Amino acid sequence: MYKELIVYSSGQPVRVIIRNYTLDDVEGMIDIQKESFPPPFPAELWWNTEQLREHVTRFPEAALCAEAGGKLIGSMTGLLVNDSITGTDHSWDSVTDGGYIRNHDPQGETLYVVDLCVVPAYRKAGIGKWLMQSMYEVVVHHRLRRLLGGGRIPGYHKYASLATAEEYVQRVVAGEWNDPVLSFLLRCGRMPVGVVSHYLEDEESCHFAALMEWRNPFWR
Template identity: 60%
Template sequence: MRKRIIVSDGSRTTEAEIRRYTRDDFKALIEVQAESFPPPYPSELWWNEAQLHEHVTRFPEGALCVVADGKIAGSMTALRRTLADGDGHSWAEVTDDGYIRNHEPDGDTLYVVDLCVRPAYRSLGLGIWLIQSMHETAVHLGCRRLLSGGRMPGYHKQADRLTPEQYLTEVAAGRLRDPVVSFLIRCGRIPVGVARGYLEDEESCGNAALMEWRNPFLA
């Protein structure tokens, strides 16, 4: 995977490249995490070099980054698993706490482990380009779908009147807006359920929206 693109936010335009990340990128990838998830987000949850080593050696096809202005501006990581529709899971269970040692080379689902973009580059749509590139990876590998557990950071504002499932329905219908779920819908994802106890996230009340993209070249 190596793709050159031109991105713009209407006021600035720059060239960017999407490619696989390598060992030489580890320091920059951790910097991206630090900028994307500042305190009070715990620094011990940023990528560490042991996790990144597993990504690039165990499943390099799922280790993507985007470079703009000569530096890594964002990254996206995935692994392959075979998961039945409706399977319940947490982020830690499905990704091996981000180490992806449970990667299945023939897994039918390309599962998103992480997506992050430096705040200064978010207006350029680099997250959308990374997601599109992972869709292309799913097609290239013959996976039946791409799946992720998306945060629901707006849910805590509605938790006193809506269940997580009801909240997801309202967002999918456009009656409510969620910063993450609404973004994923714009990227072509379809909500297929809620994973409760997915991760420790006060804003999402521990929930995640299971968001799916089906490979259109497979029946």
């Protein structure tokens, strides 16, 4: 994949390229993580060279990055999985092989989102939405059935005493509450299909995630 577009950052037009990342981009990919998750975030949870090597070797079509002015400013990664492992009892670690995607199934009909990350300076420029749209294009191009992934619900800890995680998701969908991640995914066209417990070590989400789907409208 390779495409160019114009986004507006702080009111100024910026030319952005969305393309597949390669091994030549390893340093830039790790820099995205460093900038997005600075200390005290544990450095061992950033992408490492071996994980990125697996991404570009096993399923390079779903290894996407956004670039502006020669610098990587965002990325999104996915793998193909069999639907038998995407019920509401899985975790991010189990379905993504801890981020190494060595369990990528070339025969899988579901593109599962491993991660989506944009550096802070461009988070209001629509880069995340463009990366998501580009991943939908991968789904259509490869004639896959759907895109799926677990979305954090970081606003849930404020309401955990008032609602179950399922009720929280329903009320965000209804527009009664707002969640920075879930609301973003809804604006991208993703639809909730379940709630997963113990998905990540994520205190803000009380360790829950909303399982969010986008169905290929051309799939037969």
